[in-house]
Amino acid sequence: MLQIDDTSRVRTVTLDRPDALNAFNEALYDATADALLAAAEDPGVAVVLLTGNGRAFSAGTDLLEMHARATDPDFVPGKHGFLGLLDALVAFPKPLVCAVNGVGLGIGATILGYADLAFMSTTARLKCPFTSLGVAPEAASSYLFPRLLGHQDAAWMLLSAEWVSAAEAKEMGLVWRVCEPHDLLPEARRHAELLAARPISSLVAVKRTMTEPLRAEIRAARDRENAAFAELMGGPANLEALTAFAEGREPDFTNLPPGW
Numbered sequence: 001m002l003q004i005d006d007t008s009r010v011r012t013v014t015l016d017r018p019d020a021l022n023a024f025n026e027a028l029y030d031a032t033a034d035a036l037l038a039a040a041e042d043p044g045v046a047v048v049l050l051t052g053n054g055r056a057f058s059a060g061t062d063l064l065e066m067h068a069r070a071t072d073p074d075f076v077p078g079k080h081g082f083l084g085l086l087d088a089l090v091a092f093p094k095p096l097v098c099a100v101n102g103v104g105l106g107i108g109a110t111i112l113g114y115a116d117l118a119f120m121s122t123t124a125r126l127k128c129p130f131t132s133l134g135v136a137p138e139a140a141s142s143y144l145f146p147r148l149l150g151h152q153d154a155a156w157m158l159l160s161a162e163w164v165s166a167a168e169a170k171e172m173g174l175v176w177r178v179c180e181p182h183d184l185l186p187e188a189r190r191h192a193e194l195l196a197a198r199p200i201s202s203l204v205a206v207k208r209t210m211t212e213p214l215r216a217e218i219r220a221a222r223d224r225e226n227a228a229f230a231e232l233m234g235g236p237a238n239l240e241a242l243t244a245f246a247e248g249r250e251p252d253f254t255n256l257p258p259g260w
Helices: 026-041 063-071 081-091 107-114 141-149 151-160 166-172 181-196 200-232 236-247
Strands: 002-007 010-015 047-052 056-058 096-100 103-105 117-121 125-127 177-179
Touching: 002 026, 010 026, 010 181, 026 047, 026 081, 047 056, 047 181, 056 096, 056 107, 063 236, 081 107, 081 200, 096 107, 096 181, 103 107, 107 125, 107 141, 117 166, 117 181, 141 151, 141 200, 166 177, 177 181
Parallel strands: 010 047, 047 096, 056 103, 096 117, 103 125, 117 177
Antiparallel strands: 002 010
């Protein structure tokens, strides 16, 4: 589920569901949240480096499990789940470095709003598939993306559900460096270790002074998104998207009720 390695005060957390393109099911949400909470409390960890194993960084929320959540009244959520992972990201007090090794969809893209430094492989791509799933934005991306990218680039990512290349992501400001695939982890780790050589107390103070002013806005954005998501999840557009995914076809939104 996760690989965890500690070297030079950098804790590398590798998402490890390669057969599912590191899609987040409830178990992976819980494991990743626990890893961040543990790293936050560990006095020997200065920086967390987050990456993925295999062809993907993360394919987002596991859609088969999302379908079960929407249709199965006996679905059992995890201890932390998606919202608990977001809480851990918002509260994480130390530098978070992301190394996007492959495709990043949904939370595999929106998590970059919480990265202090983001590196991306030239072969990686990002997508926010919300409108293609008939749902709303997530992870305060409706606030963080316009702030990071500017209104129009953020609007394109959040409204279009189209792929964004590594070069486009860098031009937009969503990632800091683009690397050839074989250079990605060494470069991300080199920068992470440089940060980790600084005093942890100073790293925490710098991050706190940068992020504390944003927390109220992040909370407000999440509340708006959660309300919109709850309204849309299980609705006609969302059910058509999830049914189409389960049946291996493209969704057809042209015959939905008016307003959908």
